[in-house]
Amino acid sequence: xxxxxxxxxxxxxxxxxxxxxxxxxxxxxxxxxxxxxxxxxxxxxxxxxxxxxxxxxxxxxxxxxxxxxxxxxxxxxxxxxxxxxxxxxxxxxxxxxxxxxxxxxxxxxx
Amino acid sequence: xxxxxxxxxxxxxxxxxxxxxxxxxxxxxxxxxxxxxxxxxxxxxxxxxxxxxxxxxxxxxxxxxxxxxxxxxxxxxxxxxxxxxxxxxxxxxxxxxxxxxxxxxxxxxxxxxxx
Numbered sequence: 001x002x003x004x005x006x007x008x009x010x011x012x013x014x015x016x017x018x019x020x021x022x023x024x025x026x027x028x029x030x031x032x033x034x035x036x037x038x039x040x041x042x043x044x045x046x047x048x049x050x051x052x053x054x055x056x057x058x059x060x061x062x063x064x065x066x067x068x069x070x071x072x073x074x075x076x077x078x079x080x081x082x083x084x085x086x087x088x089x090x091x092x093x094x095x096x097x098x099x100x101x102x103x104x105x106x107x108x109x110x
Numbered sequence: 111x112x113x114x115x116x117x118x119x120x121x122x123x124x125x126x127x128x129x130x131x132x133x134x135x136x137x138x139x140x141x142x143x144x145x146x147x148x149x150x151x152x153x154x155x156x157x158x159x160x161x162x163x164x165x166x167x168x169x170x171x172x173x174x175x176x177x178x179x180x181x182x183x184x185x186x187x188x189x190x191x192x193x194x195x196x197x198x199x200x201x202x203x204x205x206x207x208x209x210x211x212x213x214x215x216x217x218x219x220x221x222x223x224x225x
Contacts (some may be wrong), residue, residue, distance in 0.1 A: 004153075031211065038217065042116075042199050042215030056204075056212050090153050092213075097142045097203060099155035099213060 002026070004093050004102030011109045013081050021076045021105045025093030031055070032074040033099060034066055035085055036091040049074055081109045114202050118218025123223050129187040131219045133200035136181070139209060140202035145174065145185050148197045148218075157198075163189070190223045196220070 005024045013019050025032050031050040035043035042063045044057040049068035072093075078085055086109045094098035116133045123129045132141075142161055146154035158165045160174045160183065167174045171185040187194055198219045204212040 033213070035213075040218075042201075042218050043213070045212045048211050050211075056208055056210065058212070065117070067199070094211070096158060098144065098156060100156065101146070103153045106151075 004091055004100055006089075006091050006102040006105050008105060009103065010106045010108075010110065014082055014110050017109075018077065019080050019081060020078050020089075021078075021089050021107075023074045023076070023091030023093075023102060025072050025074070025091075026095075027098075027102055028070055029093035029095050030067055030073060031094045033070065033092045033094070034074070034076045035059070035092065035101075037088040037090055037104070039087070042064060046076070078107075083109050087110050113169075114200060114214050114216045116152050116200050116219060118219060119217065121218040121220065121222070123190045125190065125192060125223055125225050127190050127223075129190045129194070129221055129223070130184060131200070131221075132182065133197055134180075134182045135202050135214075138181070139205050141205035142200050142203040143174070143176065143183050144203070144213070145172075146199045146201060146215075148199065151197075154199060189222075190214045190221075192223045192225050195221055195223050 033048040034046040038044040047066040048056040052068045061078045066076045088104040090103045090104045144159035145157045148154045158172045171188045176183040199211045200216040
């Protein structure tokens with residue numbers, strides 16, 4: 001079975017631009033979570049979705065938004081990019097308590 | 111605010127030695143405690159996990175010890191190998207309310223195992 005997949009793998013944007021990151025969960029998993037991992041730190045929770053509904057939101061500004069589709073895939077959108085948004089964005093899917101992470105999307109904001 | 115504190119920040123161990131990483135949490139609103147291993151440029155991979163009603167869990171060379179009263183848990187890697195060199199994160203899962211399902215991570219431990 002395929003694991004969690006994310007696209008793109010790498011992305012370079014400039015300040016003020018908008019970005020959309022995509023995630024496909026493990027087959028059968030209905031919950032998707034997004035995390036931001038800045039270099040040298042642990043992942044920070046951004047959003048969790050279950051059955052297309054937002055279940056939780058971390059301490060991130062409204063520039064960050066997400067949604068989950070009927071096939072349980074998900075998108076993370078970030079508007080008005082700042083230099084500080086440069087990070088590895090991780091998607092995790094879960095069936096019960098265990099969250100399985102994808103390889104991440106490395107975003108660089110110049 | 112829910113926090114998980116991890117130590118040490120970095121650890122150097124000789125091949126065959128025991129690696130020990132410690133974590134502590136600040137409140138009881140967690141119901142599941144996983145450990146993840148992360149290699150450079152990769153996403154975190156689940157190593158082993160424990161629930162708070164269990165004091166110890168062992169899987170191969172990896173053991174979690176959990177002390178509920180002290181709000182502490184630790185990862186022991188027996189017979190450490192150079193291939194274990196990676197960053198290790200402890201995490202705790204929110205048990206309810208707006209934190210339900212949310213993983214709170216420690217700061218990470220960079221483990222280096224010398225041959």
